[in-house]
Amino acid sequence: MAISDIRREDVLGAIALLDDPVDGPEIRKQLHFGRALAYRLVHSGRFYDSKTVVGIAHGLGAGRKYLTSQDFSGGFESVVTLLKRRGFFVDSGVLHDISQLRVDRTHGRPAPYQYVVLLWAIARARAGLPRMVPFQDVRDELADILAPFAVAQTGPDPVMPWIALDGSLLWELEKPAGAQPVSESHVKSLNLAAGLSKSVYDRISDEDTWPERARKAFVAAAVDVVANLTGSEPGFLPLLQQLGLADLGSTTDVGRSPEVADAIAAVESVSNPRRMFGTRLTAAQKTAIEERAVQVTRDCLEDEFGYSTKDVGNTESYDVHATKGQEFVKVEVKGTTTDGAEVVLTSNEVDLHRAEHPNNALAVVRNITLDRSGDQPAATGGELVLSMPWEVDKGELTPIVYKYRTGF
Template sequence: MALADISRVEIEKAIEECDRLGRDAFLTAYGFRRARRYVLVHGGGQYDSKAIVGAAHGFLPGERPLAPDTPGFSGGAKHAARLLRRLGFDVVEDPGASDPPHDEPTHDGLTHDDLIHRVTHLKVNRSAGRPALYKPIVLLWAMGRALRGEPRLLPWSETEEALKALLERHGTRGERPRPDYPIASLHHEGLWELRDFTGPVTTAHGDAGVKRWFSAHQPRGGLVEPLHELFRHSAVTRLAVLDDLLDTFFEDLDPAPLLADVGLEDSDPAAPRPVVARAPEQWLLTAAEYERGCRLVEEKEARTRGRRRARTTLGPVRSRAARYLVLARSQGRCENPDCTGQPADVTDRNHPILEVDHVIGLAQGGRDHPSQMVALCPNCHAVKTRGRTREALRDVLLRVARERHEAGGGRGAEERPARRNETRSWGGQWQGEQHERS
């Protein structure tokens, strides 16, 4: 940690990124919550002091953004606020803020990483050796609601009605239409919030007693807020969790009907959904989120390497999250440094025409990881696949993939000139550049 090396330049870059992403998306991307006491006032806007300093640290050469729980890093008078004031920024105290401090865990002692780990390592009952689908179905339903920006908490009657229908249609392993079981279990695992009742929450064991508790107390409930916000704003987290749930629990099933019912059928990372009220061309991916996404991809890779899908064909297990990271990293441009003709046209969703390629095929031992994957225009993809120069091009692309991955998703200044409106958010701004290329 090198707080003393941070200058006004890095702070202003972090402020610019916050303005670009929006406050909530910025905080979610870097893993922070709103400031409890110290607020940075700059250019007529208010910013969360610790989050700004943490993000600014990532703009230092060779450094990464600071996490909220970095040892020795606080948002108080001795660290973030003190640094900002020393650099000449206006920091005010806001004792009326109600959110917990940034350096406290996000929920019941759990960090964002803790919450995601609990989702990707769900403990479920097994029938005849196969995992029950109660909790995966509930989580996919809640993820779809978060993606659409729907209210996080619902009355029990609405939750029960929606989940009963899903369990009846998609509970193919003997699951009864009883959402009280998975909801109680998820609550005790720290993933589901229940409100508006008195006394302790029932356990997920037994039968009539569990149903009776929910009928009597009628709690409002939903995903805990930090997890809901991650699913809503972080496409790479959402895709990584979706990958994990589908590969763990639906390996021998076709999940397409369920995904359609919960609103996750459009999970193609080539067409990520924008954050509400942001420009549709922006892929909101910061350096910190790129790092988090790679970590999730690596955890999944360790569990699934060498596995092949049992559905339809015996194709290798592939990561939606890894593909998304590569597309976002590319900023809409072919990653072949010698590309001579990327199409100026765009897709129906106004996205660049790019294809993600595994430089070393998975069947040949390559990794399903951004460090060995590139985004290519159709011309370069064809040359890499069947051109006479494909072997030489593969060596170039392996180097490019490694360098851009090690740079945290960005492109080195030596590889291309600075472009108008470019920031450290690895997505967005490519649309106007299409005209420059053409």
């Protein structure tokens, strides 16, 4: 088995194994993998050595043979390429620097001020605002977003993270001549500018070098890392919403459609309520997409196949009931703004269509255009892919939630 045969599920299994407090350290030791120094896979805000993950994933897959550190004679290129193709984000080292920031702990818990300011700067970069900005120009704005995260009775002073971030790979602080180190009085009196380092700023905002998908994946990974460090803070999700960073998804969602990503986020928010999971689509946007998909499907069934149709989505476990004489078809409709490579099915939907075959169909309306500019979202266009009859088990069903009987 070549590493190119490793599946996404194998990689996720390797991550789960590495997360195990007993088995994780033991398998690292057995396979002679040391601590990662670069090219770390980012998943749910945590970092994993990419070679270790691929080595274990190879053993969990069809090859059934774990790869040791000695089996990777070449560089990281093939490993990184594989992980990216399987929908994972790999960090070259910049984002890992977030986890290495030294934060104040004198009040009994870590002060998340540096993380908040980083997210603020990332949001500025996504909005195309200038990279470096004088401190006094944004002091009040920073004070407002830092206030909900205060660890002491007094509100946080924005100058503290402004200086504390200096020296990391993510930040640049203007240096006055002869002032080493830079003090709070320097920043305030000289109105020193600061912002993301140029390389990080360009990674987020440079449209000529980085496609939108790659730029969003980088920002989503950064948000995930911060969420893993501070996600239990009650002000974290409101901060993401305020900064416009709540709809980026997660590094666990790279390569997924927004519908699938939102379904997984909903499940994970129940199973792990301490973490904050932003959704990519609002309820109104989902409704607009669903209604457009149903309309496209009904138009096709009526105009091209001669069926009479009825929208039954509010009362049945399927969406459209189509009839022609004595013939009937129960149609499951899925709408998406993506290419439709994956959709979400409930257990009821799967059970129904297994039972109703061959009097059933799956209608995927893909590449729907969603206009979010008005007061209400509007969905137009869409390309219908119709499977009629539909054999559910001919596709690939992947569970995204399990019910576990504890035996208590």
